[in-house]
Amino acid sequence: MPFALLASTFATVFLAELGDKTQLAIVTISGTSTRPGAVFAGSSAALVLASLLGAAAGGSLSAVIPTNALQLAASVGFLVIGARLIQRSSSPEAEESSAD
């Protein structure tokens, strides 16, 4: 196992991810969720699967997958989660909402 390549990929991807919008979303979702374990499992699985596709498809990924359409779908997801959080934060704490 060429350690240099492993270490350089680890550093590149870790730094690329740090402060990336995905990580901000993970911080937000885990901070407001009663299920941090599920959030960790969900985000790790998603990231690993996305990188599996990335590593396997190499250069052809953007040709294969409409990245812009995916980002549009992701942005809708972010907006929905954000709107629900804002709505829940403004509604009185009275009703015990089960944070998903």
Add this chain to the structure above:
Amino acid sequence: MSSEPDPSANRAGSWGAAFLTTFTTVFLAELGDKTQLAALLLSAQSGRPVVVFVGASLALISSSLVGVLLGRWLAKVMPPQQLERLAGILMVALGLWLGRQAVLGLVPSPSDLPLS
């Protein structure tokens, strides 16, 4: 299949809901993320996709662990309602920023400048 939702099903249900919500959102955002693809492409050309995959996965798992721990810490230090409002605003801002990038990508800009 018990008709009325017993507590354990409810707990499993909300674990599943949290897992699914996070998975879908992060997966869509990450797959469309050009920076991550660039990082992978850079290493993938090394001809050792397995090593690249292992390195990238370890990095991604650690970065999501950092994210989750940071989220939990915030949940401890900040009043829940304030955290929820801030979190909601941040997510909406991220959504708008992501949507803008996607739309810009879809609409071929005349000058065709590579928008970072």
